[in-house]
Amino acid sequence: MALRLARPGSFLYVNFNRNETAAREALAKIRELGGDGELCRFDVADHHAVQEAVKRIIAERGHIDTLINNAGIWMGGLIVRIKESLWDQVIDTNLKGTFNCCQAVTRHMIRRCSGRIINVSSLIGEAGNAGDSVYAAAKGGIIGLTKSLARELGSRNICVNAVAPGLIETDMTAAFPADAKKDLEKEIPLGRLGSPEDVAGLVAFLASEAAAYITGQVIRVNGGLYM
Amino acid sequence: MALEAKVIEIIMEQLGVTREECVPEASFIDDLGADSLDIVELIMEMEENFSIQIADDELDKIRTIQDIIDFLKTKGVK
Numbered sequence: 001m002a003l004r005l006a007r008p009g010s011f012l013y014v015n016f017n018r019n020e021t022a023a024r025e026a027l028a029k030i031r032e033l034g035g036d037g038e039l040c041r042f043d044v045a046d047h048h049a050v051q052e053a054v055k056r057i058i059a060e061r062g063h064i065d066t067l068i069n070n071a072g073i074w075m076g077g078l079i080v081r082i083k084e085s086l087w088d089q090v091i092d093t094n095l096k097g098t099f100n101c102c103q104a105v106t107r108h109m110i111r112r113c114s115g116r117i118i119n120v121s122s123l124i125g126e127a128g129n130a131g132d133s134v135y136a137a138a139k140g141g142i143i144g145l146t147k148s149l150a151r152e153l154g155s156r157n158i159c160v161n162a163v164a165p166g167l168i169e170t171d172m173t174a175a176f177p178a179d180a181k182k183d184l185e186k187e188i189p190l191g192r193l194g195s196p197e198d199v200a201g202l203v204a205f206l207a208s209e210a211a212a213y214i215t216g217q218v219i220r221v222n223g224g225l226y227m
Numbered sequence: 228m229a230l231e232a233k234v235i236e237i238i239m240e241q242l243g244v245t246r247e248e249c250v251p252e253a254s255f256i257d258d259l260g261a262d263s264l265d266i267v268e269l270i271m272e273m274e275e276n277f278s279i280q281i282a283d284d285e286l287d288k289i290r291t292i293q294d295i296i297d298f299l300k301t302k303g304v305k
Contacts, residue, residue, distance in 0.1 A: 110268060111268075152264070
């Protein structure tokens with residue numbers, strides 16, 4: 001995701017919570033592309049930690065142009081089997097985490113009368129999926145949050161949008177059995193799973209000048225799987 | 228600096244209005260062109276400057292410059 005935003009003059013903070021290796025690789029690639037950046041490590045579900053991290057970033061760089069909320073976990077199960085602790089964990093990271101980060105940057109963006117927030121929702125947040133009720137609730141919640149913030153912050157020239165990816169080639173989908181994957185591909189008009197770059201391209205567009213008049217939208221990047 | 232002067236300075240800075248406009252009875256929304264977000268920002272600025280907390284239901288009662296000064300006084304700000 002970060003790679004499509006990297007360009008000479010850009011500075012990206014890559015937050016991670018668990019996978020430091022992946023975060024380091026992303027940062028190395030950002031630098032290859034002429035951008036610069038830094039790693040930071042905080043749990044988006046921790047309200048206080050997010051506030052402190054954002055304060056530090058603003059103190060270091062002076063401003064934040066764009067916030068991308070892509071931290072998320074995918075866990076679930078059929079509703080009769082879901083433990084309360086799992087519900088809390090998914091909602092805390094995926095939904096509250098997005099809220100925490102949005103809240104931490106908005107005051108700063110309001111002052112500057114400028115800013116972009118891009119929240120990563122999901123096809124499942126719109127369409128639902130059996131066995132994914134928790135995840136769907138969180139990702140659907142992100143859509144409501146996005147639209148409300150777009151209304152609250154529009155007068156300050158802050159654009160808030162959500163992207164809703166479909167099935168994307170990630171560690172999660174790599175674990176699917178080959179047969180299941182083939183069946184899924186048949187359901188997708190474009191006949192393949194999406195790549196992380198497909199999503200990153202959309203996010204980079206929403207962060208760019210070209211998207212200055214787009215706010216409160218949920219933009220799907222799913223190969224036509226859900227229309 | 229007297230409380231009134233400090234408050235007016237913050238209002239001028241936040242809302243981009245002149246000292247002449249900042250009469251005690253001036254309404255933030257009707258006279259000073261503020262919207263609800265401006266008022267929230269203004270209140271947050273007051274909270275920081277005077278190290279106090281203003282609850283949301285208290286916020287609803289603040290409409291004019293005098294309201295804010297009276298409110299700060301009830302909070303013990305001098």
